[in-house]
Amino acid sequence: MTRQPLPTAAGLVGAPxxxxxxxxxxxxxxxxxxxxxxxRISAFDYVLEPPVPYKGIVLNTLSAFWFDKTAAIQxxxxxxxxxxxxGSVAKDPEQLxxxxxxxxxxxxxxxxxxxxxYITGGGWRQYRQSQAVNGIPLPPGLRKNEKLPExxxxxxxxxxxxxxxxxPFEEMARRVGAELAGELRExxxxxxxxxxxxxxxxxxxxxxxxxxxxxxxGQVVLIDEIFTPDASRFWAKDRWAxxxxxxxxxxxxxxxxxxxSGWDKNSKPDPLPAHVVEETTRRYLDICERLxxxxxxxxxxxxxxxx
Numbered sequence: 001m002t003r004q005p006l007p008t009a010a011g012l013v014g015a016p017x018x019x020x021x022x023x024x025x026x027x028x029x030x031x032x033x034x035x036x037x038x039x040r041i042s043a044f045d046y047v048l049e050p051p052v053p054y055k056g057i058v059l060n061t062l063s064a065f066w067f068d069k070t071a072a073i074q075x076x077x078x079x080x081x082x083x084x085x086x087g088s089v090a091k092d093p094e095q096l097x098x099x100x101x102x103x104x105x106x107x108x109x110x111x112x113x114x115x116x117x118y119i120t121g122g123g124w125r126q127y128r129q130s131q132a133v134n135g136i137p138l139p140p141g142l143r144k145n146e147k148l149p150e151x152x153x154x155x156x157x158x159x160x161x162x163x164x165x166x167x168p169f170e171e172m173a174r175r176v177g178a179e180l181a182g183e184l185r186e187x188x189x190x191x192x193x194x195x196x197x198x199x200x201x202x203x204x205x206x207x208x209x210x211x212x213x214x215x216x217x218g219q220v221v222l223i224d225e226i227f228t229p230d231a232s233r234f235w236a237k238d239r240w241a242x243x244x245x246x247x248x249x250x251x252x253x254x255x256x257x258x259x260x261s262g263w264d265k266n267s268k269p270d271p272l273p274a275h276v277v278e279e280t281t282r283r284y285l286d287i288c289e290r291l292x293x294x295x296x297x298x299x300x301x302x303x304x305x306x307x
Contacts, residue, residue, distance in 0.1 A: 005051035009036040035101045049271045057098040057296045058284040066227040076222040077103040106214025112156040115192040118207040135168035153185045207233040253279040
């Protein structure tokens with residue numbers, strides 16, 4: 001069954017819109033929130049055109065999969081992912097199928113909890129300048145993309161506008177309290193350890209990832225998304241090498257195209273070519289199938305999914 005890409009759920013949900021992010025839309029159901037994951041794609045802080053078919057379904061499928069798999073070690077905010085349970089709230093259940101998540105209402109903790117198992121990306125840039133990442137000293141002589149002796153926790157302060165701000169753990173403790181900061185660090189490292197071992201068995205390296213947590217009745221719960229290509233850096237083990245830019249298993253085709261297009265990054269770029277969109281869809285479906293055994297392009301048939 002071919003699914004048309006969904007740029008927005010506006011008009012498809014009979015509930016008030018609370019928040020519209022680059023990809024997700026949050027609706028108020030009263031006791032709970034409804035998250036709808038659209039097919040919008042962003043890069044370099046711009047939402048691009050056109051939307052990427054199946055991207056939102058892949059993100060939602062992966063989050064639901066990982067929330068379920070990690071629930072025993074970390075409580076999360078998921079209530080269910082069954083569009084049929086929405087009743088009249090879902091004005092077009094077929095378009096919403098596979099891309100909704102009903103969640104508990106959590107008070108967000110304004111810290112992005114980042115775990116790095118490999119030295120790459122922004123961590124590599126910090127290391128080259130100071131031989132440290134977020135104030136954590138690292139051994140001399142590390143090479144780009146090298147596995148770290150131990151995974152490190154490198155938090156960032158969340159900003160709803162602009163980029164998140166890397167901060168030392170001590171600053172995180174000052175902002176949220178030492179006890180909560182320590183708890184979030186421990187929970188994040190435990191989640192990374194679990195997922196990295198799972199990925200390793202499937203020929204995938206989980207280089208780094210980020211989490212968001214919230215509070216529900218005083219309990220720390222995992223919120224937002226988890227171990228998706230938008231919140232994690234996945235590498236195919238057979239593509240890993242030192243000192244190069246590794247082709248990540250995510251929206252790398254979009255970044256590569258934009259980098260070579262002459263775009264000035266100061267205005268919204270022209271629409272993405274069809275071949276870039278198609279390759280990006282293929283990447284998202286591939287990582288989903290490798291991690292969950294499910295290809296949403298083949299498994300979405302029009303019925304609801306129950307958790």
